[in-house]
Amino acid sequence: MGKTLAMELQRHRGQPGAGNPITRSVVRKGAGVAHRLLDHAFALAFRGLVYAQIWEDPDVDMDALQIRPDSRVVAIASGGCNVLSYLVADPESITAVDLNTAHIALNKLKLAAAQGLPDYAAFHRFFAQADSPANIAAYRAHLAPMLDEPTRRYWEGRDLIGRRRIGGFSKGIYKRGLLGNFIGVAHLLAKLYRIDLAQILAAPTQEAQRAVFERELAPVFDKRFVRWLTDQPAALFGLGIPPAQFDALAGDQRMAQVLRRRLEKLACDFPIEENYFAWQAFSRGYARDGDGPLPPYLQAGNWDAVRARAGRVTVLHANFTEHLATLPDASRDRYVLLDAQDWMTDTQLNALWQQITRTARPGARVLFRTAAQPTLLPGRVAPDLLDRWTYHPQASAGFTARDRSSIYGGVHLYELRA
Structure with missing residues (x-):
């Protein structure tokens, strides 16, 4: 160490x-x-900014959750892209919970921007381009007065190397944070191996995407240095993967081969013009021409809905289980756990599902992701709890296949039994 x-x-x-x-x-x-x-x-x-953009596909989430106008959602906040995107589905309320204060500050900034920036063009420039000096002027004029003191202190404070955090929106916020730095290192390795990642983004068809992947990217995972590097758990901290999740992700295989398959899905399984995750991975941002794919909350057609409904989101710095413990029985019906359960002990899992089950209304749905393919709940969550929920294996397999971020082995949906 x-x-x-x-x-x-x-x-x-x-x-x-x-x-x-x-x-x-x-x-x-x-x-x-x-x-x-x-x-x-x-x-x-993990105490600093990890994800400037969350890496779970919100379109898959909304299909799985079947959000309705009376839905009360509790979700892990992370970078906030999914929380704001869920507003498109018109829920009654969303509570965004996170332990990471940087993610709390980012969620509050995004919500303030949706409500306080003058128009969609300014919102798009702030988060889709995210590298314009005009964003700093917009922050001072429109956003800073709307923020609570801790959030404003975070954005106007400095990071570990002395940069003002809000300055990231004038220089490319998606190049910052643990994930941004990880992708930056991957781009540096690509240059060292003389790989032009822009070839993927320029490919006219999925067949051409696959040809570029097989020719340029796949051989890298056979390099001795890459195999050694990816076998180090600390090397994947930038993906937000803790050591316990590293073990689940790798299983009995070399991590290089696991990552090769995940990158192959990202690069090949979806048209580039529809996959903004691929743009983040291969260009460290969204398409510069303004015509590329974007998360739902950043799409022009959803601007009015996101703006009008942003007030329905409450952002809390809290533990998910402990927050649920403060809620009345049968008071929520949509739960989004991201991949947090991969980190949990059996005791923590059971405490979480006790609170989910207690607070769940009829028809409640729980959505989560896992590094490995199978759902991790059987054999770990007490049968008397788990038996109250129906697992949807076929639907879950379909959601996994459709998740454009391509990072996770499994996307899992549970529904409260009648």
């Missing part, structure tokens, strides 16, 4: 950060020293 990192981890254990909810969620009690050091390292990294 290295002496410097070990000293840093020891320093944090004796400070208030040792009680940080992210640390409590990630660090595996009872694991060996090496595993716990890795867990602490991930927890430290």
Whole structure:
């Protein structure tokens, strides 16, 4: 692990950060020293901005959740793209919950922008282009006065290398954060191996996309250095993958081969003109001409709906299970867990599903993702809890196949039994 990192981890254990909810969620009690050091390292990294764009497909989510005008959604916030996109489906309310204060600040900024920027052009420039000096002027004039003090302090504060965080929207916010840095390293490796990633984006057909992938990208995963690098759990912190999830993702295989298959799906299984995740991966942003694919909340046709309904979203810095424990019985009906359960112990899983089941209204739906393909609940969640829910395996397989982000092995849908 290295002496410097070990000293840093020891320093944090004796400070208030040792009680940080992210640390409590990630660090595996009872694991060996090496595993716990890795867990602490991930927890430290995860306290800053991880995802400027969330990597779950909101179109798949909305199809799976079947959001209705009376739906009350509770979702892990992450980068906020999905939370704002769900507004297109017209729910009654959305509560966006996250342990990461940077993600809380990003969600609040996006909601303020939807309500406070003068028009769609300004909103598009702020989040779809996200690299214009005009965004800083827009922030000062329209957004800063709308933000609460902690959120404003976050955006006007400085990151670890002294840059004002709001400045990311004048220089390319999608190049920042753990994921942005990870993609940047991948682009650097591509240059070292003389691969032009823009070829994927310029491919006129899916057949051409696959030809570029097989010719340019696939051979990289056979390189000795790449195989070694991807076998290091810390190397994938930038994907938001903690060490426990790394083990589930790899299984009995070399991680390089797992990542090759996921990248192949991203590069080949969907037309480039429909997959904004591919644009993020291969260009570190959205299409510059303004005609490329965008998340639902950033699409011009959805602007009026997102603007009008942004007030229905409540953003909370809280643990998901603990938040549910504060709610009345049978008061919510849509739950979005992202991949958080991959991090959880059996005790945490059971506590979560106890609260989901207690707060669920008739017809409630739970959607989550897993690094590996199978659902992880059987054998881990108590039968008396799990038996109250119906798993939809065929629908889940279809949602997995359609998820354009291509990162996850499984997308899973459960529905409360009548």
